[in-house]
Amino acid sequence: MTVVQLRKDFDGPPPPPPEPPEPPADEGPAGGPITVLGQRNGTFYFFDYMGQFRELTAHQIGIKQHINALFGDRGIQWLVDQFPAFDKHGDPTGSYSVDGANRWIIREAGSMVFDGSMPSRGLGLWRAGEAVVAHLGDRICWDGEWRHPGFQAEGALWPARPPLFEVQPPAPPGDLAELEAMMRRWNWAHDGSAEVMFGLWCAGVLGASIPWRPHAFIVGEAYSGKSTLFGLLAAANPTALLVNSYTEAGIRQSLSQRASAALMDEADADEQAEAEKLQRVIGFLRLTSGGQGAQVLRGSPDGSAQRFDVVCSAIMGGILPPNFKPQDASRITRLDLRRKAADSKGLPSEVQIRDLRSRAPAFLSRALLVAPRFMEVFRVYHAALIELDGNAPRMADQLGTILAARHIMLSDRPPEAVGDDLDLVRWAIPSAEDRESEGGPRQCLHHLLHAQLDQQKGGERPVVWRTVLDAIAADAGIRDEAKRSLLNHGMRVGPYPLKDQAGAPVLYVMNQHQQLARMFAGTRWAGEKWREDLARLPGAVVPPNPIKLSTGNKIRVVVIPRALLPYPGDGGDGDQD
Template identity: 25%
Template sequence: MMPDDMVLQDMFQSARAQVAPQSRPEPAQAPPEAEWPFYCLGYDRDRFFLYTKEGRQVIAMSAKDLSSHGQLLKLADVNWFESNFASKEGFNARWVANELIRACYRAGVYDPDRVRGRGVWLDAGRSVMHLGDLLLVDGAEAALTDIKSRFIYEQGRPLTVTLGEPLTDDEGKKFLAMCRAVSWEDPTRDGSFFAGWVVSALIGGALMWRPHMWLLSDFGQGKSWVFNNIVTPILGNLALMAQGNTTESGIRGALGLDARPVLFEEAETQTEVDAARIQLVLNLARQASTEGSPPILKGTKDGGYNRFIVRGSFFMSSINAGLTQGADESRFVTVALVEGNPDQFDALKIAHAEASVPNMAGRMLARLLAMIPTVRANTEALADAIARTGAGRRVGDTLGTILACQMALVDQSQLTPEAAAKIVASREWIRNAAAEAKATPEWQRALAHLMQCEGMRRTVNGRTDNLTISELVGACRPSFGGDDTIDRRDADAQLRRMGMRVMDNNLVIGNRSTVIAGLFRGTPWSGGWLATLARVPGAWRGKEVRFTPAHKDKALVIPLSSILEDEA
């Protein structure tokens, strides 16, 4: 190497040494995550979820929020941040954000189903009563953050409940006797179901199936007395009260994550608007019946969605029941009040006085919290026994839950399958209720609706008659018991105009009949009437039929034996 090159190399190395960065100090260490005054629950895309020990609610924040000094104060006191993430500005928000985001990633994708609101729950074999600001775990008070659980109990408005000594069997029998003393249509059946529903409403969040009840009552038959002297004193502020024009979205928003009973008075369906509104409420009740049912998903303006999981026992009251769909009928138990008399009412007041004990609600709840495993086991045994009568599993779940809850008032023993079957077999009112509650198949409902629709008008001796489709079908086949006073040719012509024919002892319905589609408009089958009718036993699809000289269509074929009685 030449001398000049050596000089240049020395100059370069000297300059590089002068600009070389000084060694960086060791970064400060964040406090252990176990000492943070909040929990990092996880993430979902660009949202991070945390639970604060101070606010005791889940907070969703963005990365920008977590980098903001003001937003971070939602999670902890400023002194905590300044003590553990100190900087010249007070505390280093970017440092905090980095630690929290990394912790949320370690926790995994956030599961909103872990969050629980107020009400009674079953948690790893423990009964948990969430009162909003504290928990009762197996009857003992605990802070919301003290329970070791995979579930997250959020703080809510406090519910006032004071537990007492558990209600005794004899006291439970007096409460049941009071419920049966009400002026029911069937005192034993309706009174037992009513008492069972009240119990199920208290502990609904801990049940596998939540039954609903519909109370029918004309004016002056005692509905207000039942509410004021039985329902309200027991359920108290645990219940969500709704009335009048309350909507499904209002109930859903008010319930939130709570497992609470919903008392809906004046659930009348006298107008189409009211019927549509109540049906939406019934759809919500349907979703609330089953533990583990899929959530309700509602889209948001920004392309995202909100999810709702409803857990509640619904109590509807009105003059007429608004149950029009089989899926609702099998989830509701209907009880009816009738007009009583002075002697009956005097007996009811005596039964009420004998059943009333101080802190009835708290003592009943204390009894039930200790019996949740037994109630669940008895529900399964009774549901299976009722389903075996031919009523179906859903009816078994509904009636089995109510009966198990009613039994919990008077007996603390756990039923064997044999004992449950014996109870069902020995009580005719249970079997009758199961038979009445058995859902009518949707194809049968849809076919009955179609047959009762107007098919034709005729004038005889100056009088106009409205003939139903079933009468027109019968006129085409008198051997099946049809009306032979209707001209067969007229009936056949009118059916053809509507896209129907009677052929070879079958009723044939065109797939694209606009008349039939119009008859189903506004019904539960409006969007799939053809597919529903295709489930009629023996029906088949695909037959090509000419209805008029200018109208040919593929059709559904339904055996007349499903419609008319064969008298040939």
């Protein structure tokens, strides 16, 4: 097969793959213009004339219309040359013998039993042994050589897909530095967050060419520009999937056989049932992080098994973080976005984001060029992170991947200032207190914030966390009503201590209250055990004496710090500068 070499000194876009040569009269490429992969239980499997994966029953391979669709126009001419049809006088009809084509397919299938468990590779960057492979739909760059899709190699199928884009030369490191600089325009809660965000984006572009795929959750208060950020991340990555409403099944089906980033905005859940749906999404994403990713088998109505192979790096975003389990802390990095200051630099404009979209293929070409260096750079950061925090090797995988992906996209030199790079991610390494709280305490708070109040509002029962948002709202009417509602359910929003009117709002949770007992009924926190786990949250305070939250008796409480509460706003994203 004719190939085009992709070199490091490449100074122009590579030409598209050449058209396959016309087959001689007596034979076609690989014995014919299609590839017969084998058969199983009366079904035959192929790569058709375009390289698409096809399956036909034993009955269908004897029907002319199905054969025509399988072989295509030029393939039909090959069939005419190979298996000419004759009329009753023995003269060629200009068509082909269906029986001859049928027998040829059966002969090509021979004794090959098709392996239905073989994975299929679609759009994005992959590893195939030591090779880095870029599947761009109608062409595949295999370790620097362009090939036609529609072949079997390294234990996988490589079928054709719709063309992704016109190939561009690799972007220079300076263009990637500009993209990282754009990400600094947001008001991040921690220094280094923009660089971590850029590293996460780089990991998404690198797809399945890297052994660990990091995930992230962006907690963004209203008017923080969260949706604009998601738009930028999607525009700069031509393989990314951007959604704002989804289920586990939808993510699994949409990302199957792709090596791409999943960008999931609006990952908020009001009711407990919705929170459980989000938990299923997070549980599935957990499987996609390492190795071959999530390999899922599901039964279908006809009794056959359907396979889903998903490898992705996901970035989610919402006002309130979901209920992360202890194993999620090392797979999902949390980044916090604050409302932009009035005098801060504006976010990227729509024109700038459109420009990023036009340059996205060059960013992917850059990723393809530098991906072979990833493991060499990753080992440097991984070793440094293990030395920094030897108790969390999985965290070293997560943050080491983020740093290594960022470095190879920005530089062609080995990492030198490793200590400076580690400073960018120190805030993302959980403290011993954080790790201790990731189990029961975090889950207890999550259950409380997603519980429903008894009070009816607009025909619906409001959720605690949205009522907390209302209790911090600027509108006095909304604020006062929300505070009364929370107080009726054993909670109060206010400063700590209460007399400090300039203090940040916190959430007071009573140790005893009938409505709180109802919310926790049937859970492991029933019987007033919620106070034990809530008191173990990072930054939580247990006042030494009972507190008078309103008129009436004083009562013992646990104080939930501001950092663990949802951010004020109307729930919209408010991307104004």
